[in-house]
Amino acid sequence: MPFTLFELATTLGVVFGLFIGHFVLIAGAFYLGFWVLGRRRLAPRRIQQQPLRAARPRKEFAFSVLSIGLFSVMLTGLWVFDHYGLTRIYWDVADYGWTWFFASILVMALIHDSYYYWAHRFMHHPRVFRRVHKLHHEFHNPTPWASYAFHPWEAIVEVAWVLPVALLLPIHPGAFAAYIVILTVLNVISHLGYETYPSWIARWFITSTHHNLHHTRAKGHFMLYFNIWDRIMGTNQHDYEAMIETINARARAARGQTPTEPPRGEVHVTRI
Ligand SMILES: [Zn+2]
Ligand SMILES: [Zn+2]
Numbered sequence: 001m002p003f004t005l006f007e008l009a010t011t012l013g014v015v016f017g018l019f020i021g022h023f024v025l026i027a028g029a030f031y032l033g034f035w036v037l038g039r040r041r042l043a044p045r046r047i048q049q050q051p052l053r054a055a056r057p058r059k060e061f062a063f064s065v066l067s068i069g070l071f072s073v074m075l076t077g078l079w080v081f082d083h084y085g086l087t088r089i090y091w092d093v094a095d096y097g098w099t100w101f102f103a104s105i106l107v108m109a110l111i112h113d114s115y116y117y118w119a120h121r122f123m124h125h126p127r128v129f130r131r132v133h134k135l136h137h138e139f140h141n142p143t144p145w146a147s148y149a150f151h152p153w154e155a156i157v158e159v160a161w162v163l164p165v166a167l168l169l170p171i172h173p174g175a176f177a178a179y180i181v182i183l184t185v186l187n188v189i190s191h192l193g194y195e196t197y198p199s200w201i202a203r204w205f206i207t208s209t210h211h212n213l214h215h216t217r218a219k220g221h222f223m224l225y226f227n228i229w230d231r232i233m234g235t236n237q238h239d240y241e242a243m244i245e246t247i248n249a250r251a252r253a254a255r256g257q258t259p260t261e262p263p264r265g266e267v268h269v270t271r272i
Contacts, residue, residue, distance in 0.1 A: 003083055011079050016072035022181055023068060027144035027188050031057070034194045035143055044254035045194045045247060047212045048141050055141045055193070063135065063149035070155040071148075078166055087166040089173060096170050104175045105182070108165060109225055112183075115161040117229040120222040123154060129218075137218050142191040142211075147184065186225060195247040202244040203227065209244050213237055 034042055035055070082089045093101055123133035135151040150158060165171065189196070190211035197207045204227050214221035220235040230236045 003080070008076065008080070012072060012076045015075050015079075016069060018177075019068045019072055019075075019180070020065065023064065023148065023184055026181075026184050027064075027147060030144040030188050030192055034192060038194075042194055044251045045196065047193055047195055047209050047243075047247065048216070055143050056139060057143045057145045060139055060143060060145035060149040063151075064145055064147060066152065067148040067150045067155035067158070070152055071159050074156065074159050075162070078162060081163070081166070088168065088170045089166055090170050091173065093172060093174070096172075100170070101172055101175050104169065104171055105179050107169065108171070108176070108179050109182070111165060112161055113223060113225045114229065116158075116224040117222050119157055119160075121235075123157070124218070124222070137215060140216055141193060142215050143193055144188040144191055146191045146215075147187040190224075195244060197244070199241070199245045199248050202241050207244060209247065210240060213240060213243070 035057075078087065078089075081087050090096065096104075122128060129137075132151045132153045136146070136149060136154065139146040139149060148155070186206075189208055190206055192208045193212060195207060195209045197205070201207060202210070206223050206225055206227060210221050210223075210227070217237065220237050221230060221240070222235055223230050227236065
């Protein structure tokens with residue numbers, strides 16, 4: 001049975017509302033906690049102690065909203081595919097059980113992580129970088145609002161992995177929604193600008209420092225969750241693990257001391 005234009009518009013509205021809503025809540029909470037309320041107390045944990053450029057949260061937010069709009073259009077397209085029975089999306093958890101429900105979240109993470117590594121390397125091809133990916137790298141000192149701040153072409157590439165997965169694997173919409181929330185939390189942490197993980201995690205997981213170095217140097221550090229392909233392909237920066245250790249040592253040393261105001265102009269908002 002064909003769907004109506006009203007159903008299509010309603011679906012797009014609901015998808016966009018949920019996506020933007022959870023992003024604003026999660027990125028907003030981290031931004032408030034670290035960049036506003038915790039700015040002085042957490043200063044030793046700030047990755048860029050003397051950033052070359054200022055944070056640009058307003059521009060980051062504007063481009064994140066644009067990307068989320070495009071993600072929503074593409075996810076609504078997936079709903080159309082499903083409407084015509086072209087995907088393996090299922091709506092009753094009992095069809096595959098709770099084990100697969102949770103396992104499918106991990107499977108999506110592993111597929112997306114590998115896809116992201118190679119898609120991200122493609123984005124760093126000089127011709128593609130100049131025209132498309134350069135925008136994300138304008139944010140040399142990223143805040144949580146940069147998590148989805150992409151050029152529109154990049155936003156489409158970022159979400160393209162979802163369609164083949166939905167065509168080939170049985171995915172419950174609830175598992176997909178949970179995956180998106182996990183993705184947003186971890187992506188926001190990658191763009192946090194403050195390091196919160198212990199040093200041993202750096203070896204195997206993508207930390208805020210890992211991705212922050214990618215923003216400042218635009219070299220290596222292409223992964224999303226696990227530090228696997230970057231290790232296999234030798235695309236980790238040699239001083240990455242030492243840098244995390246330095247931040248944690250600085251935080252340990254500062255503990256118990258009176259927090260000080262960061263130097264003037266070190267972290268400020270550039271008007272756009
Ligand atoms: Zn980034
Ligand atoms: Zn990049």
